[in-house]
Amino acid sequence: MRIAIGCDDTGFPLKEHVTSALEAAGHDLLDLGTFSKDPVDYPDYARAVGQAVLRGFVDAGILMCGSGASASIAANKLRGIRGALCHDAQAARLSREEDDANILCLGAREVEPARAVEITIAWVTASFKSDERFVRKVSKVALLEASSGVVDKPPARPAIPLHQDATTAPIAAREALAEPPDAIAQAYEESAVEASLEVEDAAGVTEIAAPAAPLSPARPVDEVFKLPAVQETMDLLERQDFLDRLWVKDATLWKGETTAIRNRLGWLTSPTIMRGHAEDIKTFADEIRRLQFTHVVLVGMGGSSLGAEVFNLTFGSKMGFPDLLILDSTDPEAVKRTLDRLNLTRTLFIVASKSGATAETMAFYQFFRGQVESSSVPRAGIHFVAITDPGRPLDKLATESGFRRTFLNPASIGGRYSALSFFGLVPAALIGIDITMLIDRAHSMVETCGNALGPRDSAAVRLGAALAGLAKSGRDKVTLVLSRKLRSLGPWIEQLLAESLGKDGKGLVPIDDEPLGSPAVYGTDRIFVAITLEGDGTYDVYLDALEDAGHPVIRIPMKDTLEIGAEFPRRTPPPSSLPGRRARSFPSGPRTRRRTASCSWPTWGRRWRASARG
Template structure:
């Protein structure tokens, strides 16, 4: 796979070369592999105990036989569905594998549930056969509020189902010594996979958090690991960082960001579209702090070159044999217009294993070049704390705190009045995904991009809180935040809690809005009402030239008799 960057100008090329030479001179690659925390910061906090991703592949290779046996036992138990309950690093890697590969013949269907929106929870609940479903409860900390709320719901559902097997239908994936490990033991879970603890969530896709779901999907886990191991060895190259694929990508992203091109825009072959979900968290949560960071742009519609500002750096993942005609035309146009493009070629789907490791290593290198700590997430806790305060208020007052919201069109107009070069718009949607919602959000992103030449991101809440949320608060103050919240009706109770899933989701949305405002981030909240798709389409119409022109026309364009006489 080619690893050379394709920057648009000679100065950028020279800056990348100098940066790679600096990496060689400072022995950054060697020091990374010896786990020298001073590569990033003088203090070892959350660095020395977060570098296990460098070597976890060895442990996973040793566990291959166990994973195969486990997956085969699930098939023999006639499991038809697997529901993964996780957030952030516990869910996004499996979601990419689910969307990219799908289940092998005879393997169960995988559902990744990382939301508290009641409609989303109900959607998965209705889709499965509870008595023949295996639930993966995945949490590094072992106490994530979303995961434990979902566990309570499905534990209750299973025990109300005829023919259930109780705890034998649950599997835990967690770190040693967590509350989830104890819960699994007390409730009689079928298995508990104890992950290597020195791995941060967003670097955990090649550990049990990603490979247990991969095995259940029927993937060739050995092949996936083999590709990752090949990339790991390539990322050990120290004598010439120019030959180190992770170092080249990381240095290029950082140099481009320092030159104003901090919007890392992913363009992929159609089959690889979901890869951006994982990259978003990796880049945003790792680099979005101290007022700087890489802003990942994934899932955006490919547009004409003139639509993009000078803050873009394009990275293309092209899968051999995929439907690439549209992608190739777009890349050719971008290249001709002088936009910088970094090209990565995948021979088959299993090259994703290599890309997972390449991007992990590149992110660590980019963190070094940008001078930030790529393994902590200092601002993520704020929204969690705000959510807890809102829930406490609900408990004491019996309702969510009142917050006036302007009409949707007015709110959007107020937000986009602040549009300016190098800004971006983040759409934060607390609603239930479906093809119509997805299409409406894509249309909204494109309308904003075409009208204002702004980069756009879109994330479903509360998923994004564990993904891009760190960047929103700790990264550069260039984001404009549009929070879209549906009515959460009909709601769904959470067993043994005084609040419902809908209340929890509303509290998370409100808590994050409070956090954004506390960091002086421009943010508005819009109610999607009873028909979310219709409301989003109305926002699209507000930005569409034909709609704007029609609103400016008078009620009738036919002149009155007196006007005709005046003209004569």
């Protein structure tokens, strides 16, 4: 059985027990989070699991929170969901056999893990009996859902206002009963209005007053999204239920082997996952700072180092923190320049490889390990840190060689999408960046890119639809226009678009760091994407002229440089928006690594090390 499973922070510990039991029983699980004990809102996960069930992506769903009641209430607000809160195996079995329950709700504070597993197994092994009486009752439940939920008349007593003190509530109720029916109805309506306003205040909803006088006309920012090619792509994405299918990790959205694709969609929840590791990373960074390391050298290729490079070039090293050097080139001169800057007794090396066996990265490690061992350092291993996937060769090497620390990255986060994982956040914390704020900004963007509001309101899907739609109409050259402080984003976006979509002779062609010219120098194959900090009008005149000449311009303002954390999740989904593309394929990288590894490493390595030493 394919089962969607979700929980809030209180239900997270129980989810691990239930997940293990279901996997051992041979069930295929779609884990929709949460992935740590950091506080989250249970309705978000109830909606995700409920949508997965309703859209047929899974056969059934399981939700966990503290009491189980909260998850049950939220799930049952979705038409077609029959969520059952069960505290024993018999109730679980009957909810399936007689009530055709499609979501099981468990309370982590109410049942022990062993009992929860027993309830779960009883529930998933039972099935609806389809007797006439059971079918009739379930059908009547469906009729209740279809009926109007509007109250025909007010209750006999007015609702007690939310602000009513508990000690005076009985008196207020008695006084209300003495009033005529019309007054009771009026009190009921006023109370409902007050309650609604108080809820809006608590949720931060404010009334936006219209300006007294019209402001100077502003250039419309959504013109690109109204173009026919973009609208056609958006219509297609809506018909395909793209956003909902994306968030339940439906691998059939793309070409290729579905299991491999599904196992590469962890970037969807990486901000949530990494929230649970932020304090540990910061504690580690504080330890390195107290030990007075002056340099951190990150050795890694491609996606393993590109996110860290964005952070380093954008923020730099904070006062009192070590400098970060990134080595992703095997050019002996580049290695020598790096080595010449180091005091090896005060240098920490990060060996970053998702596969744990990248030939270039391991060459770097062997070279610098030899350099450290030849210095006066008594324990060479404590100068090295590994970032890799669990069970990879680098994980084993780090243990055997006495590395100071190994960070095991979630295997479901692909290398090029790993900026908001250990690969990007560990180096960022080591140079003093506030990674908690980065993660929070990213999490906020994920909220606006999720499926709660629909694809037309998703910042990421809108951007993806625009790029995809314009590419289909011949505009496949994406020209990046970046504020000076944001230029480090260019190479990352370039790799994301080119490597993700540059397959089968098709895709988008990103153009980074090109001086803007007049509209006349550009053909009809250009799209301009401007990512600028608020208040930076450097390119406004150029962009306005391009728009006036008919070139599509997408403007994305950023509040400050920390908004880079939000841009990673906004930028990652757009490649997915090209229907039928191999947006998650990795054909060139592994093949190149195999060819590199097949070279005569002993001969090539000796020559390279000799050149690097100078």
